[in-house]
Amino acid sequence: MKPIVAVVGRPNVGKSTLVNRLARTQDAIVHESRGVTRDRSYHDADWNGRDFILVDTGGIEPLKSDDVFSASIRDQALAAAEEADVVLFVVDGSVGVTEEDESVARMLKRVKKPLFLLVNKLDNPDREQERLWEFYSLGLGDPRPISAHHGHGTGDLLDEVVAALPDEQEDEEPYPEALGVAIIGRPNAGKSSLFNKILGSDRSIVSNVAGTTRDAIDTYVERGGARYRLVDTAGIRKKSTVYENVEYYSMVRGLRAIDRADVALLVVDSSIGMTEQDQKVANLAIERGCALVILLNKWDLLADDEARAKVMETVDRRMTLAPWARYLRISALTGRSVEKIWDLVDKAAATRAQKLTTSALNKFLTELREFGHTVVDGKRRLRMHYVTQTGVNPPTFTFFVNHPDLVDPTYRRYIENRMREKFDFAGTPIRLKFQRKNDGQKAGE
Structure with a gap:
């Protein structure tokens, strides 16, 4: 089970900016999941070989009324702290301590989890100490200056976050075939x-x-x-x-x-x-x-x-x-x-x-070519050479093509729909990968 790192705080302090920054910092490998709404709330992340899930609670807060602060935000913060393994509490260094920050801090004190108090928007490292002192009043230990926008302090932060994660444990599985x-x-x-x-x-x-x-x-x-x-x-x-x-x-x-x-x-x-x-x-x-x-x-x-x-x-x-x-x-x-x-x-x-045979898949590909629907960009035309199944649970298929970058989401959906018409994938997602086939093709093929 991957540990969870939750980013909490009142609105407009830069939670989403911080999540995006951590997702792209140095060696952090993040796979952002396709959301059903505009906000992406969780990210599978890897830092120095440790996998964890980074959750932006700002992406799932309810729409705000004219009242900037509400009980629901406090509930989100406490729920996040209870479920997470490490909590990142973000405050706005350009504004100072607010009543809302104090309210969230009081609730976070109840939860005995590793917690980092991050004072964001301190974009001038030379003057950051001037703004830090007042955040000691929150009673959550040493405030840490960061700039989510510029990335200042985020690399060291990730090192400490990973160090605070619980030791990896393998779940006991008495019946592995279950x-x-x-x-x-x-x-x-x-x-x-x-x-x-x-x-x-x-x-x-x-x-x-x-x-x-x-x-x-x-x-x-x-x-x-x-x-x-x-x-x-x-x-x-x-x-x-x-x-x-x-x-x-x-x-x-x-x-x-x-x-x-x-x-x-x-x-x-x-x-x-x-x-x-x-x-x-x-x-x-x-x-x-x-x-x-x-x-x-x-x-x-x-x-x-x-x-x-x-x-x-x-x-x-x-x-x-x-x-x-x-x-x-x-x-x-x-x-x-x-x-x-x-x-x-x-x-x-x-x-x-299920595992499909390569011959059945390439028969499907031949029928697909005969249908003639493909992607063209200027002189470049997408050609699919062959396909093979490269994984199960869920079924994963790799198409070897001349120009993988021509495969847009619309064409990907078209291929998936045609595959589902041909084969029985009821009840399961499938994964499609498109990989370049290097065999001396000329540009524009």
Whole structure:
């Protein structure tokens, strides 16, 4: 499980600028995930060989009203500190200590985690000490001067952040062949009810194994000779804390579960329909290569066909980038169709693990060439020479081409759609890579 570094603070202090700076500093290797909205909230990062997840809580704060500061921002800060392994608290050195900073600082003192107080916007290193002294009043130790805009102080900061991360631990896996299944979704969508309904099945043999992941218990279910590891993040079955409704909290818990799963079960509250937050959680699973099954829970509460049609419209609208996801209408409370979940899990896992022959793939490529659709830029025309499968879980394909830079997102989607028409990838994301084939081609081929 990758450790989490959370960047917290009131609005407009430079949290996102700092995240972007840390993402690009020196040897920090960051893979920015494609967001479903304009903001990108989390980044897979690597500094000096240590992997961690960098989370910008500013990217997931609710829209602000005229009141610049609200309880929700304090909740985000505390939730972030509780879930993170290291906290970066950013304040604005050009403004000085504000009442909002003091409020966040009081809450952060409750959480015993490594914390760095970063005084941002100190763009003149020669005069930074003049502005630092007042930030000692926050009671969070020595303030550290940085300039997220210019990069001053960020390299040394990353060294210390990595040093403060917990030691890497391998999760104990008593049944390594078990298929990892994560139940994810918004609070109150029915995750706990579904979990309990699954465990209550008479035909299930259940055992709990405490993992090394903080506050997590894996539950192993055996059915028909197959083992499943239900990934249960903290709080999914015990009484949730007051911060369960904080979007950051839900997102990070979902992230932790998804990172350890093969198949994600996204529980959607049908009485509300699929929301933007559901879409974000689904996107987390897709980006991390999980197979995805959408469970439309509380379906029995919908009064008529019109209400049911409205729910399906929200699914179609929110899942335009993943129309391949399987879905099932269920009721975790009554048990309606819960038994059918296992069949969808097995099918999605099978397509995620499938291996196509190179001959079948290149037959597909021949048909694609005959169709004639390609990308042209001036004298350059994209030519795809051959394709091979280079990975599974999820299926990954490498196309050898003459000009990889000509492959734009639109053409990439076109290729994926054609592949899905030809092969069965229902329930799983696929990865497409385009690599240059160097074989003496002339420029412009």
